[in-house]
Amino acid sequence: MGDGVLGDVLTHVSEIQGIGAVPRILETVAAMTGLRFVAIAHVTDASWTACAVHDRLDFGLCPGDTLDVDTTLCSEVHATRQPVIIDSVRHSERYREHYTPRIYGFQSYFSIPIFRPDGFYFGTLCGLDPEAARLTDGPTVSALTLFAELISNQLESERSLRAARTALFTERETAELREQFIAVLGHDLRTPLGAILSGSEILARRVEDPGARQLVERIRRSARRMAGLVDDVVDFTRGRMGAGIALDLHERDDIGIVLEQVVDELRGVYPGRQLDTAIDSRLALRCDPQRLSQLLSNLLKNALVHGSPQRPITVTGAVDGPSFILRVTNEGPDLSPAMIGQLFKPYWRASSRAGSEGLGLGLYIVDQIAAGHGGAIRVTSAEGRTSFTFSMPVG
Structure with a gap:
């Protein structure tokens, strides 16, 4: 057997072994029919391979074992695509002289074809026993056919799941x-x-x-x-990538001055805009001053780009109880709840908001810096005023 063929066979065995319901299906089929050997086999015109086995006869087959397909009745099922069901070999005109029952020593036998939904012939659900059994009555045949269809559906579900997992991994x-x-x-x-x-x-x-x-x-x-x-x-x-935005947390008692410098820098870049501040100059925090400056700078740039050019932008910063609160407010069109829900996603920019610059990462980075400080960023927008509020614990 070539490496490619062997690989395909092992794949088919693992497909069946991967279906958790298979052992219970085989047990149920054995109990329903009274047959002590039941298996699912992958069958081609050149091979017969056991994929799952329920064996109370000590027949000796295990998953992955093979038989000469020409010695099995499954080869007939493969050729005709029709089931073979025998109640008693000795009373069967067609099979009483057949060599297969003599080779394997059975009297009762069934082999039901298993097809994938796309029509691909996978193999058979088969069973045998040295004793005769009533298998050809209508309910039993229907039940065996139903179990074969159930296995087919489970195969397709497992294949779809594997494809989805592979696509996700890729x-x-x-x-x-x-x-x-x-x-x-x-x-x-x-x-x-x-x-x-x-x-x-x-x-x-x-x-x-x-x-x-x-x-x-x-x-x-x-x-x-x-x-x-x-x-x-x-x-x-x-x-x-999991490392998170790097922070250098330490005690500083001049955070108010640091934040005012950020506002002054942007006043120089946007000389025609009005930036009003009410930042407590005595702010003392355990934080990363450079990252807080970056957070405020990104919030201010967002307000400058999307706020009304004729209206002032206000920045407030102070300790309120157990939290430090930094708020940037601009005037302009209200943001919808749907838009607010998208603001902190990377590379996201509203197409309706003209004048956007950059990569759409500024507010995502704001959110990451807030989280790194154990804080959060919140947005409110109503009656022509939009506020971005950063809060973090102090002490």
Whole structure:
């Protein structure tokens, strides 16, 4: 038997062995018919292989064992696609002189074909016994046919389940490779971006021509934006690949000042926008100041892009009881509950929200930073005001 054929046979045996109901089916068939040997066999024109066996005769066959198919009546079932059922060999004109009953020493016998739903011939549900048994009555034949169909349906269910599991594994493996590639790419991009940023800083100090200075400043802004995108991608892959976004938690008593600096930086980037703050300057927290700055920056950029340009954006930050509360509020169209439910998913951007920039990772990273601090982010949107509220425990 060639390696390919052997592999197919082992696959068919494992398919039947993988169906948890098979032992109970064989026990039921044996009890119903009175036959002491019942099996499910995979049958081709060249082979007969036991896939599952219920043996009270010590017949000696185990799953995976084979018989010469030409010595079995299952070869006849394979050729005709019709069942063979014998109550008593000695009283059967057709089989009393047949060599198969003499070889295996049986008087009663049945072999019912098993087909897959697509019509593929799998094999047979078969049984035998040295004693005669009443098998050809209508209810028994119907029951045996029903059991063969049940096995067929179970085979198809197991095959579909395996295909689904394989597809899921392949999808997960592909996703992991994709995210590893993105992480490596992001890491490798940081070196040339760092060189561009350093060069633009030096040029900004040395160039005196106003037109050239504007060009240098444009290069610097673009490089900073690219660096931000790379940071977002690296943070995303860390979060998705199980390590989580890295945090450096320690006690700081100047968090209010740190957060005010974030707002001041964005005031410089968006000079035409009004940013109002009410941040407690005495804030002392155990946190990662850099990540909290990133969280606030992402929330503010979201508000600046999607809020009404003519209306102010407010930022409040203070300790309220056992929690630190940081809230960013902008005015503009209300967000629907469905949209709010999608906001923190990676790469998600509402097509209806014009002016979106970036990769759609900013709010996903906000959610990851909040979780890393043992906190949460909540969104409310009503009556033309949308608020993103970050809360984390203190103490």
